[in-house]
Amino acid sequence: MASASATSASQPIAYFHPTHWGDQFLQFTPLDNVTQLEKEQEVEHLKEQVRKELLARVATVDKPLELLDFIDAIERLGLAYYLEKEIEEALVQVYENYHDQCDKDDLYHVAARFRILRQHGYHVCSDVFKKFKNEKGSFKDCILNDVPGLLSLYEACYVRIHEDEILDEAIVFTTTHLKLMVEKLSSPLAEQVTHALDQPLHYGFVRLESKHYIGFYEQYASHNKTLVKLAKLDFNLLQLLHKQEFQDISSWWNDFYPKVPFVRDRLVEAYFWVLGCYYEREYSSARKTFIKIFMIVQVFDDVFDAYGTYDILKLLVEAVQRWDYSYIAKLPEYFDCCYQKLLETVDEVENELAKEGRSQGVECYKERMNRVCEAWLEEAKWCGQRYTPGFDEYVEVAKISIAQILGFVSSMLGMGPVATNEGIAWVCQEPMPTLVDASHVIFRLKNDLGSTEFEQNSRTHVVSCIQCYMKGHVDVDEEQVNQIIEKKVDDAWKDFNQALLRPYVIPKPLNDRILHLTRAIMVFYKDRTDGYTIVNKIIQDKVASVLVHPIPI
Template sequence: MEAKHKEVIRPKANFKPSFWGDQFLVCDEQEEEATVELVLKSLKEVIRKEILVALDDVTNHCNLLKLVNDIQRLGIAYLFEQEIEQALQRIYTMYGDDWDGGSVSLWFRLLRQQGFYVSSDIFNKYKDNEGCFKESLTSNVEEMLELYEATYMRVQGEVILDDALVFTKNELERITNEPLQCTPSISKRIQEALEQPIWKRLPRLDALQYISFYEQQDSHNESLLRLAKLDFNRLQSLHKKELSQLSKWWKSFDPSKNLHYIRDRLVETYFWTLCVYFEPQYSRSRIFLTKLIKMAIILDDTYDSYGTYEELEIFTEAVQRWSITCIDSLPNYMKPSYKILLDCFREIEEIMGAEGKAYQVNYAKEMIRELNRNYMIEAKWCNEGYVPTLKEHESVALITCCYKLITTSSFISMGDIVTEESFKWAVSYAPILKASSEISRFMDDIVDHKEKEQRDHMVTSVECYMKEHDMKVEHVYDLFNKKIEDAWIDMNKEFLTCEDVPMALKMRVINLARIMDALYKHDDGFTNIGEELKGYIKSCLINNMHV
């Protein structure tokens, strides 16, 4: 009598297929690079001279700050890194904490964004003898907006800025509800700021928004605007080529057949990487990082959405051993995933090894192993129906949110600013990285909580806290949102005080937190391919900027 095969019951995530199909497979960009480069070079020289002129005008350094702000918001600060550093260093050297050249809030925000730890005591001038914010401030919408933006650069203990945030939020919300007090244009700016302050915005997306706003200003600098638009299109062309290369790489694995159970999100993954760094000098880093994030997604969906506990034990052992000889021990559906993982790392290792930097890939490989081990812990908890304490959960979930892996991997091929010390700093789980991971984990868990209740899954931090403290879900959400804001404040402190780490590396961590604020504020836009994310991708990778 023939033995009956026991039916394998698997968790079902029912991920939507790729929205984009093969749209990005072929890149048909026209070659006009030589002409564009000449125009860009000329415009860059014009703006460079304007920065130097503003720098030499010691009677009005407020104009210099406004120019720096425009350059940054237009997304072209990377073209003038030395000039901006020189300008803000000069202002810091001349004034220290005693700025008296105009908008205090703009000065404070720009200098802190550049890493200068200027004092917040200067904002006491906005308060009256009773300790309340002066009535005159409420009549200046521009300064109210700037003060609101400045508060997001605060660190723990800066009570003046805590108070200023509450005050400006309330006043700005009131203004938008009084049509006679503000124009539709100002109302829109206020609403955008309340939804997402500048410090939390992704530079590439902020540039899209700011170019449109800047163009409508009568006082706009025509050369600066044209440079921003041309450079946006130039970078978009480069990004399309990278995505085409990655699309061919991904398609070669025949994912619909060999990886049918995972989220087919190559385009969204590349966009995520683009948000980590969009600058042209990081082209190869972007390609590497996109591939490594895809590896993490394969692991995540294997553990969370398809594999049985017994299969996952075998898979975990294979990843820890990291040898092609393990492939025969795996279930058939896991073999392509395992081979892709090994092949991907071998390819990057060969490229970096040729430059004497294979060690960089080794750090990423160890992070994949660590991620793999922690996924298995989550699988064990799920299999046993165990609800860990929040502390237990965090020790694992802050790894499985992948930000330690992504940060470490993002350093690969970034150039001479990266040393082995940089990788040691990342894998030591530096405080700024831990804070970024907390933002990722808590925001992800809040939006995923209800969706994941519909199937067997690893419990989220929301459920752990609800059980441990016998608290209603709405109260947990409020508490976690407070933890997210505290994590931003912790990141600010580390950003300003961790002076041994290059600014370019710290910004990778900040940008990773910004991605969460853009994609997970209301929903899991990545997994569910939300309309907002589709719009971002179309704007950044499909629609040219009209010059």
């Protein structure tokens, strides 16, 4: 029996809508063993065909554009994880010929080459786009006749860094003209442009974007039939695996959730978030670890944000700092089971990793959890005092309270030997490395842009970056502040993109987790919405696309 009651008249209880999904994901029937084996064997056969085609294009040095197009198709169809080594070796050749090829190529291929190399960490120069400008310094009118080229340039703009001023101009130019011409385009280019304007490739989930691209790509007469067949088969097989994983984790959540009924019931959306981080078969175990810790952090976030009083939260922070099972009895109802679940889950992961000599990452996680809890408590104090800090003071605390670091570390814990103790320690260091810090800033600002209206109107809530900015700038209205915050998000993305470039400080698979979890922010919080707390139709459709609907073959 808990030692005290959590109920208080002053408790800021929030209302979160129930899950939209019911038990539909529990009604899953896997393939029979014979069919499963046949499909897996077909995937292996097609993979080998694609590998041979890629190597043949690498060997054909006089046709560099064919190689570039093939690599781009492999990646956009979601198949790059099968051919990482071969693609990396091929891109060395692409990089070595970068300037020579860009001097002679059309806009489509110049932009595609730039984007692909930047996405692989190469610090290639954006001056290659100067040839598409006229003597007055404006982009040439003739490129308006090249819609695929405009679209390629538009996508390339999203990997820009601070020095890429020409791409700051290009994103305005391409966005404006693509919007003007989209209704005059024919299929499938019209649908492709419409989708890109809504969801730039660099800001999207690989899993979700690959499904969209399969639909576009196969409509072009030049498509590679082997790639399409492999992409569809691979997507559907992985979807079955994901459904099985979700069914397994559902029983865990269904046991835990009734003990904390005041929190958001968002297991489906959380698992979709996790799939955005990694969807590959090799990371199945990592996903199972990540989703449990993800949900526990969400529960803690709701406890601090929408349920606990300051005095109880202070006791909970002390318990987390001590990491001691004896504290369970000292906590009130509901809080005790949250704390117990945290300890049990993280300690279980630590015991497994200790067998591999990799438990130091869990210690890093515990330290970061302490730090996040302290930030949550500071915000609870601000809320209770009705205090509005200055913008900089707010961001220093709020970028910690967004808890992105906990997502980074928990996503890495189950990845195996590539998630080295040194790599995780680097991610967790203070002050934050630029890559980590920029992601936290993006998350905090996008979250505030999307959630401020709901949070401020539904209950007593800590101020957001919008109120904090307006405090120091009384001459601007809320819409102007929103635009200023969006500009800060763009600038943080430039910092982030710069930090993704080589040389890599940590293993690339760890870099990739940070990238994909930063992309998740752009999926869930786009257009000033909070699609996780208030699950809108757009997010529901994205979830269904990945988890419910297979691709017809």
